[in-house]
Amino acid sequence: MKIEKGIMRVSLVASILVAVAEGIMAYYLHSKTILMDCVFACFDLLMMCPLLALIPYLYKPVSEERPYGFAQVESLFVCIKYGVLFAVIINLIWENVKVIIAGGHIINAGVVVVFEFILSVFSVFIFLLLRHFSEKYSSMIIKSELYMWKVDIISTCSILCAFAAQLVLVNTQAGFIIPYIDSGVAITIAVFMLKEPLVEIKRNLKELILFAPKEEVMEEIRMAVEKAMADFSYQLAFLDVIQTGRKTWVEIYVKGKDDIICVHDFKMIRKKVLESLNKKFDQIYVEVIPELEKSEQTV
Template identity: 35%
Template structure:
């Protein structure tokens, strides 16, 4: 556990310091070039730094054990931070998108396409190196916070490559019938950035909200848990009736209600089935706890699994 905490901190510090350098470079480039698209990228990076700083400060809490007073530990705090980050990115997106539309309606903004394409090419190469390093460091971890950071760097690489190509291509508009698009190209790219980033960001945001209010995980996760636990119960002649699955942050709690085929069940057999279920789930889900609960054979309150 201590090793995981140290590795998470290393990844977050790497993201924080490199993100700080990128944000500064992008702000200076946005001022120098007058590009709304570069400014939007800088604002994204700067807003992410605030959340990464909070993550580093609160990291020890995520790994504290659960207690009677805190049955979920501080796992929900991690989901709340993901929500805060998602909302901050959305607010930055809406604000800068409105600014881009305003600039476009006022006549557009001419920028040096070659200059911006070279800058974005350099950013893309450096971001790719950082992304590869973070993915290697994250091989043995299962952290929503780190997964979101890695996703953010993936977006940075794709965005920088696409933006570099787009601005380089814009230099060929001059002398063509499409030359009139040149002053609006910067705003057009900034809007495309929003359309590219929003779907996955909203998906992560909604997942974090579900985790906070303790709604069961997505169908793919539920189906996988049912498949793994169902196989274990079948081996021990137990029939699953209902799955109560709760996920918040990086922790998953699985309660499987079951019935027996006969009238008796040995304690050792139940303990063996529970150990096997936990071992099976642990191979696929980190920080996952499973318990088997006998359902009332005469009750009809629980729906079928």
């Protein structure tokens, strides 16, 4: 938990610096592209504050009152976060389309190039720093933060290249496109950003309603279970897996050759499965359950 909170605090401070710098430059240059970047930075900043308050609850144990703990709150939060982001992107695209229809506008490309270069270097530094710390511990929230910084790097580098091209196009036959570069770049970046929110919303909605995880995840767990059971006289009858937020529940239903159940064997199977999957899943819970066959006769 300490590592996660530390990562979020670093990201929070860096986001504040970026948002302030972009806000000042967007106001000074009247740039739609920098304004778009500023909106993303402010959005990430606003969503991060409640997130820092949420993190301690994600580590609270499950109880009868909350059988899944606060795990689903994380999935709900990620859905809200990306839902708002998607709405912001659509709005920014529409606003820039209106600017292009109105004839576009020209801004000081030289100042933008210098500013975006400094911002790119800073964003790369923060991204590498967060990725380094996330190697020790990772979660959906940390991954979403890394994604936001990756997006920021791509957008700043794209803006840098676009306005560097504008400097080259001055006094050339292609100079007529200069008024459309600012809004055109803003729209292009926004369109490329649309996919991630949709993918994350879909995935987290599945977790909220407790759908089975992806086939790759199921197969990975199944292989670990079958390997753990190889040394015991039990057969895998059914595998029930639920993923919500950072928590994964695995229920292994087994069949024996007779009616005798060895609790020690069940404990060993559970231990082996946990050892195999602990490094791949953030918080995983495993239970081994004997399958009780239904009687063919109705009493």
